[in-house]
Amino acid sequence: MEMPKTKALALAAATLIVGLGAGAAVAQEVITLKVSDWMPLTHYTVSEGGKVFMARAEELSKGRLKFEHYPAEQLGKAKDQLTLVQTGVADLANIAPAYITEKFPLSGVLELPGIYEGSCTGSYAYATMARPGGVLHENEFKPNGVRVLFSGALGAYRVLTANRKVSKAEDFSGLKLRTAGGPMDRVATLLQANSIRLAGPDVLPSLTRGTLDGVFWPLQSVKPWGLEKALHHMTPNLGVGSFMIVYAISDRAWKKLPADLQEVLVQAGDHATRAHCEYVDANETRTARELEAGGIAPTALPEADVKKIQAEYTKIYEDWAAALDKRGKPGHQVLEAFQKAVKRN
Template sequence: MIKTTYKLAIGLTLSVYAHAALAETTLTFADWQVPAASTTREAAKVFMDKATELSGGEIAFDYFPAEQLGKGGEMLRLLQTGVADVSHVSPAYITDKFPLTTVAELPGMPLDSCALANGIYEMAQPGGALYEAEFEPNGIRLLFAGNLGPYSILTTETPIATLADIEGLNIRTAGGPMEMTATELGANAIRMTGSETLPSLSRGTLDGLLWPVPLVEDWGLEEALNNVTPNLSTGSFVVTYSISDSTWDRLSETEQVALLEAGKYATEHYCGFVNQTWAESLEQLETVHGIQPLDLPASELSKAEERFEQVHEQWVEGLAGRPVSSQVVYDQFREIANR
């Protein structure tokens, strides 16, 4: 909830660290990501610090990570009910509300994190197809767009040398197109949030997961995993920080501009970070934690690409008949992402 305050406080852990600044407006920011996650450090913190800087100290944040205010699938509701002013809304967790925004999560899209982020950011601005289709009807405005980079297949016991090795495995997905991708590859797709993943791997409920390589250590999954398939991207996961329209309308023009510029800045910063750290993280998983990389041969990659095309067609067909055409969204996104 928006409130007046005289202290700028941003909690990146359960404790709060304070900035010496006088703030006229404090925004409650709800995030489901854990404090150790790269999105927390390189996206949320960057966004908040920049907004405070650009507003001359007028904007402050009370930041609640790690599902303190609600789980990943509840972030939109927190905005709509006024519990939070800004939140980390993940389309894959609420595909009934944001099905078209998951276009950036389709497999076989450009591997450049910035290309995917820019596509969502541009199309979710007022006048854009995604804004008109999903953000405006849900009463929110996108400030930041990002993604967690290419998702790889990581397994506990079974190395993936061919696509046949995936068949029948219980594989965690975040939902949305990722679930369609795992199913098309022959796995048993199990949708669950990030916080549920480690216990399921440890109990053997999961044989593996679709997950971004740089976030394996952030979530403490490295001890439960033994294999990774680095040269097959099974899609990505969209990250958005959005503000409720009711909060937005109460802000001054100066504060609105500061939030918009901070969102642009953080969008560019975070996608660059993702692009830079992927290879470094893969090496870390192998050399430090013994997670063995095994590339699929070219013949298997070709088979995967054919199956991914099926996922694309299913996505477009499954979302046909909406006021904003799924084909239009798909075509526009691919055009922007491939510039």
Template sequence: MNNYKKRLPLLMTGIFACCSASAEEVEPVTLKFAEWLPTTSFATEHGANPFMEKVAELSNGNIQFDFYPAEQLGRGSESLTLLQTGVADIANVAPAYMPEKLPLSGVVELPEIVKNSCSAADSFYELAQPGGTIYEAEFKRHGIRPLWVGNMGRYRILTNNKDIASLDDLNGLRIRTAGGPMTLTADALGSSPVTMQGSDVLTSLSRGTLDGVYYPLRGILDYGLAPALDQLVPNLSVGSFGLTYSISDRVWESLSEQQQDILLEAGRYAMQTYCDYVDSSEPEIIQVLENEYDITQAPFSDSDLEQAQTDLEEVYARWAEPLEARGLPAQQVIEEMQ
């Protein structure tokens, strides 16, 4: 964080220089923007779209985008390759889809790391900028840099036909997770983690072959899972899902300083717009889940939360140890995110 504070005056100087110059002077350029999420996604609506709009405003329309949502240029797991091969100039690179290439960036998938979307995004952004721990260990090696980052907020435990009155009630439940660190989390809490395609989750919940899910609250509505769920544990975060809107070094280095400053400023704007939505919308979404779908809240007691925190320390260690053995600063990343 101290490194970021040292870099901040330089970043702001560039931004102010950008804004003091006439937008008409910005050299025209069109960038190919690959997004695996659909246009209806809240990340597109509150992140990607505001980013492009802010860039257009700051450049007076001289920086434009050819926008390819909904995997038109490639799947989410291919986004890094799209940047490296020049198929795209900017892309939504999700570390969870490529854990072998961006393992440290999976830190946001650890339990209780994301307590709210904005603070986690700010912390990760610092680590993912030049000079930051994650940038130097991962992004730099792959020839990309994040313009802005985000996450899907806190993943919660939601169940179907299973009363969760205490932490012990999670024992043996078949829980669908997003894989990676969340698999470790389910295991540490005594549940049986299940990996399956998203399209199969609703059917499995309805048939009782799945007892519950780890999911972001907005995702419960977007993917139509609410009718098959009846309980929500609101006060334990079991992980999150990270997004990094990145540009290839090849393209970055071809841009003028003014163009770079505009992209950086628009990125910070979009990051704030998106995380503000994620954080501020949660109470309303919980009300919808309660009032329209009869999903009741089942918060853990203070003693259960304390026990859960103790159990989840094992997850941090199990995630960090193999990465440390590869020479990656996983423990440092955990501490800096916290």
């Protein structure tokens, strides 16, 4: 029997409304991303970078993006963060390229001593090279199945020691100093010190036991890791490298997101990169004063010693790039690209 026209129209309208409602529900579906982090909540890279990134993404997505954050190695050690996103244990992770140099050897360019001044200069230069189309993305992050969203360069690393005061270049000789590996190993060799590679969480116990004499360490990371309890001397006028962390998302998780939420993550990452580096740059001098007031005595090296050491840094750059070239990696290309990016920023 034929349905009356008015009833058919009403049914069609109701069906359309239900369909539109279902579409709106799908469009507004909340997506929760699992974030693994090896740093503690007390570290400024989390509070001024990672947390800023997540809050900005939630804001820009109008609540469609949410995050489950697992800090302080709850899901895995610092060196395991890449594996966690590759295997799907996490969607995003705080990855430290220096801890897995076999996967990210080219990223060591940012760790070269004296290659940039200020966190923002280093962060912006690195971020440019780590985004799609950049030499670091194409050669390191893309092959490893991840995409960088937020780049955070720490401040310049200084030498801090527990009980051995360093007042001249010769005093570095024989010291057991924690480094982040990579180019910092070469700096330790230049200083005739012994490079001991350790991740952040393992440093305080080693200092306390006396198996380390000191550290290559950024000043603003001393208190977040509780190292002020064990360190008593610092060399304020010699930079020995730096360190980069990135918050990266797996390609698997990225491809599941609609285009508008992908753009949200890109914008949130750019926002966090800027917020983090501005915080670092604004607080470096204040932190040095606070550490001195807390009992870590600064002893400046003679200017002649500093110039002599820094004159050797160019050779470290060349050796670093040449070693990568021999492995079939674009070492010199990355070095030149980073130096140009630093000048632009």
